[in-house]
Amino acid sequence: MKKTLKLKIFASFMLLIAMLAVAGTISIAEFRWLSNSVHGLIQDNYKSIEASKSMIEALEREDSGILLLLLGEWEEGREILKSADSLFISAFMTAKNNLTEQNENEYIEKIDASYKIFKSGWELPIVDTDKQGNISWYKDDIHKKFEATKFVVNELMSLNQSSMYNEVSELKEKSKRAIMPGIVSIIAALVFSLILNFFITRYFINPLSELAEAVDNFRDGDYNLQSNITSNDEIKKLEQSISDLLQRIVNNSNKIKQ
Amino acid sequence: MKKEIIIKQLGFVLLLNSVFLFISFLISFFLHETSTIALLFSALICGIFGIFPLIFVERTEHIGFDEGLTIVVFGWIITCIVGMLPYLMWGSEFTLANAWFESVSGFTTTGSTILNEIESLPKGLLFWRSATHWIGGIGIILFVLLILPQSKGQQITVYNTEISSLSKMNFRFKARKIVQILAIVYISLTLIETVALMLLGMSFFDAINHSFATIATGGFSTKNLSIAAFNNIGIEIIIMIFMILSGIHFGLIYGTIMLKKENLFRSSLAKTFVLVLFIGILLVSLKLNLSGKYDFWTSLRYASFQVISLGTTTGFATEDTANWPIFTQIILIYFTIQCAMSGSTSGGLKFDRLYIFFKLIGKQLKMLKHPNGVFVSKFDGKRIDEKLEQNTLVFIVLYISVFFITTLILTAMDIDGMTAFSASIATIGNVGPGFGNVSSFGNFSSLPDLGKFVLTINMLLGRLEIFNILALIMIKK
Incomplete structure (x- = not known):
């Protein structure tokens, strides 16, 4: 084929366009992936972390409610326990429906089992029973169940936090990779123009x-x-x-x- | 000097790189690795810049010496620049300085690395890393000439620049034939070693990567612990055999296979080279054994591998030499300075020059006894030209000056003496590992960026031979 000037200049610009188009496409694809990852990060780990925080808050309120019952404050104590239980169940359901990490289901099952044991301890009447004012029962029984449940919830939170940290590090690397085709193609285009x-x-x-x-x-x-x-x-x-x-x-x- | 011809030839160099980048991309693509895009984009950039000059420049006529020299030097520099693209785009440990260091180290077949975690690298990138050795080993320019339907004259001039002038001493084949010989020997050795390593239990991927690094006398491994990771004496023996073969003039190997007159067994240079390696092995083994470090057979095993690895400028390791007695380290440093034979894929000072140097010392000693006598140094019955002796001496002085200056620069950056000294020698000799922080199982990551840059200049000077760079500067002036 005879290489006319028209063909030579056209082919050169086509090469330049191809390079920039590919760089642009790759950058757009990488940024879209990045955006999806950030969205996923919020959806996945952050949601579970927030749910864990709510569960811990609910557990601590329940602990306060139990102390009130020990002091004979039946009405106030039961009201706190009722609202805290409702908060815990709601947060637990959020975490249960947001399984994103490997073995996360095992933690959910552990929380469920542990909370059931803890709840069975304060569901039964406390005021006007031998449990009222019984610090030993509180210290050796119910508080230990509270601590055990809180520990498992904390484990779930740590799992999601470390995963979130890893993903953020990976995102940082990915964002660099998303920018690189742009930088390289700008430099390449400059060199190309000079040639x-x-x-x-x-x-x-x-x-x-x-x-x-x-x-x-x-x-x-x-x-x-x-x-x-x-x-x-x-x-x-x-x-x-x-x-x-x-x-x-x-x-x-x-x-x-x- | 016709710039368009230079640009066109550099385009061919880039196209060759692009082929290997594309193969690396395919590996990453099929393994769903994170380096897929980095490798694809690098292959594309390389391909575009390779094709671009072909659009404009018509079929080229004769290439002169100036153009040939410029193509060789710039070909290497441009290759190193594009070679760092996939590393830089992939990121992780690869900062700009690290990517440049790894790329130059690969193409100059040095084998020094900045990587702490080699095994965490995607397989596509690992393959590209080894491929840089393989491409660099035979000399990209030489390779490109094979696929170019160009004139004979053009090949001769570029070939002369690429291969040390000393390598012509043994052989008087026509340049075109030498190009073919080198390619046939190079590819055959790679394939044979790959098969041998696979038969001894290495996976195909590891075998091909280690073959690339062995035949190119490079030293990049796919394992953090280099060859020690396999702990297989069979693999070590195979690699040692191929390291020695790669350190010998490739034409001699071809001559031996083809039962020609000029073969391995008749070359006094090759015989002396192997003999010196054996003496080194013996001394290191004995010292290791007598100092109570290892039993005799273990001493022999480790000493053989390390002496051959450094003596052929490969740089693989089976043991950390940083903890070895100082006597053995000094012997290993000697082999790092000596390097292998011209006409092989090794870089640095080259054994041939030391051979001439010692012959010259002998001549001078005779002259002390008989001041009016006329003495001639001979090599395989042939007279060694006095101009060649003079060039050799100048080269050795320049070589020592460069690594002395580099050591000085590195120590100015507060790098300890042993690390600075051995890193300088190991890089200018294209060997790879040194001692101190940059020992066999260590790496160059702890060095400051400026230090890494200085060492890459060393690598390029070692690979391209200082004279060629000086000649190019003179041409430019």
């Missing part, structure tokens, strides 16, 4: 200047159109056309003189 500029000067501007100089020489009386155009493209064609034209002018001028 293109060199080729255009070498294969387009220089031959044209040589041709213009040859025509000037013709005007000054040098009838040998000499230029060093080696390429086989439009410039060569132009050189031949000008050469033919000038030859014809010379011939006509000779005829007129005769």
